[in-house]
Amino acid sequence: MIRVNPHYQKLQASYLFADIAQRVRAFQQRRPDAELIRLGIGDVTEPLPPACVTAFHAAVDDLTRTESFRGYGPEQGYGFLREAIARHDFQARGAQIDADEIFVSDGAKCDVGNFQELFATDIRVAIPDPVYPVYVDTNVMAGRTGAVVHERYEGLVYLPCTADNGYVPQIPDAPVDLAYLCSPNNPTGATMTRGELQTWVDWARAHRALILFDAAYEAFIRDDALPHSIYEIPGAREVAIEFRSYSKTAGFTGVRCAYTVVPRDCMAWQAGGEAVALHALWNRRHTTKFNGVSYPVQRAAEAVYTPEGQQQVRALTDGYLRNAQAIRAGLQALGLPCTGGDNSPYIWVDTGRDAWEFFDLLLEKAAVVCTPGAGFGRCGQHHVRISAFNSYANVKAAMQRIAQALA
Numbered sequence: 001m002i003r004v005n006p007h008y009q010k011l012q013a014s015y016l017f018a019d020i021a022q023r024v025r026a027f028q029q030r031r032p033d034a035e036l037i038r039l040g041i042g043d044v045t046e047p048l049p050p051a052c053v054t055a056f057h058a059a060v061d062d063l064t065r066t067e068s069f070r071g072y073g074p075e076q077g078y079g080f081l082r083e084a085i086a087r088h089d090f091q092a093r094g095a096q097i098d099a100d101e102i103f104v105s106d107g108a109k110c111d112v113g114n115f116q117e118l119f120a121t122d123i124r125v126a127i128p129d130p131v132y133p134v135y136v137d138t139n140v141m142a143g144r145t146g147a148v149v150h151e152r153y154e155g156l157v158y159l160p161c162t163a164d165n166g167y168v169p170q171i172p173d174a175p176v177d178l179a180y181l182c183s184p185n186n187p188t189g190a191t192m193t194r195g196e197l198q199t200w201v202d203w204a205r206a207h208r209a210l211i212l213f214d215a216a217y218e219a220f221i222r223d224d225a226l227p228h229s230i231y232e233i234p235g236a237r238e239v240a241i242e243f244r245s246y247s248k249t250a251g252f253t254g255v256r257c258a259y260t261v262v263p264r265d266c267m268a269w270q271a272g273g274e275a276v277a278l279h280a281l282w283n284r285r286h287t288t289k290f291n292g293v294s295y296p297v298q299r300a301a302e303a304v305y306t307p308e309g310q311q312q313v314r315a316l317t318d319g320y321l322r323n324a325q326a327i328r329a330g331l332q333a334l335g336l337p338c339t340g341g342d343n344s345p346y347i348w349v350d351t352g353r354d355a356w357e358f359f360d361l362l363l364e365k366a367a368v369v370c371t372p373g374a375g376f377g378r379c380g381q382h383h384v385r386i387s388a389f390n391s392y393a394n395v396k397a398a399m400q401r402i403a404q405a406l407a
């Protein structure tokens with residue numbers, strides 16, 4: 001008898017997006033003439049930067065000629081891309097990261113989900129609330145939790161992110177070995193300052209803990225005082241893994257390219273106290289279970305670092321940030337407290353009522369779709385996430401309709 005992994009049985013079915021789709025469908029049947037504006041999605045809407053497209057095409061042509069054909073590449077990524085990443089994303093900001101500490105992959109979702117494989121099942125894990133659900137569910141699948149009680153898994157340490165702490169996770173009182181941080185944050189749009197990150201790094205060093213730092217939205221940071229990488233923080237090389245992605249940076253959600261930084265100084269410990277380098281472990285895992293990102297995709301990602309690529313990526317993210325500003329300003333003018341939207345494409349809105357009630361109000365009265373915060377954790381029950389991934393014209397129209405609906 002083939003037995004199922006019992007931990008999968010603990011997973012809570014996520015009805016969030018199915019529930020949204022169902023309410024939207026019912027609305028469209030009732031109001032077939034209403035022009036729906038979707039501000040709920042976590043996917044980009046603008047096409048690829050032209051510099052990436054040109055490099056992508058040229059690399060496909062390389063594959064058509066025997067002299068320039070490439071089969072399997074290095075599992076960790078081609079040197080041309082790893083070196084460009086180390087130079088532009090880290091060394092240029094004073095962060096000492098070498099090319100051989102970069103592992104190129106086909107997504108930050110898989111990397112941040114897979115990384116926990118390197119640790120014992122009985123480590124203690126801290127998760128912000130609200131949160132990108134991947135961090136939680138992959139630890140449930142791995143058997144690190146009990147069942148769900150009152151919407152939370154037993155065995156996890158939750159870090160509430162509320163207006164009281166500026167939506168920034170605080171150091172837990174309970175003992176913790178692994179903490180997930182995401183800045184700029186999905187879903188709240190909140191960012192962590194240098195000082196806040198330094199507190200976390202100091203905590204991790206004092207407790208021989210590790211931070212998994214998700215920086216998928218790094219390209220949206222405009223405030224010069226904010227760190228772009230956790231490795232800008234002294235001491236982080238010993239206690240932090242960073243995840244980056246070209247998905248939101250350069251519109252690669254369908255193309256698929258990302259990378260993970262594993263500094264050679266990061267350790268985990270055997271039961272007897274001997275240190276094991278995470279770089280060696282992740283290299284072993286990555287080369288065993290992954291066979292590299294396609295060559296044309298890596299060339300397209302490399303083009304992000306050319307002068308034209310940098311300028312085009314900037315224009316792309318500037319466009320989404322302009323939307324975010326319009327959303328945030330519009331909602332605040334209506335008296336709704338918001339966070340995010342200034343260094344992030346997400347705005348987290350305190351609706352002051354049940355999130356589904358607010359969702360229905362926007363849908364029925366404004367034909368605008370948002371995402372109820374309860375789907376990201378218990379702390380999101382009175383919040384909605386509004387996304388800037390749409391056209392400026394649609395965002396302006398949506399804000400006018402919302403203003404009328406809430407008047």
Ligand SMILES: *Cc1c(COP(=O)(O)O)cnc(C)c1O
Nearest residue numbers: 107108109132186216245247258
């Ligand atoms: C979109 C997103 C990612 C990126 O995922 P990819 O698999 O690289 O597309 C990672 N983390 C968060 C929080 C995200 O929202």
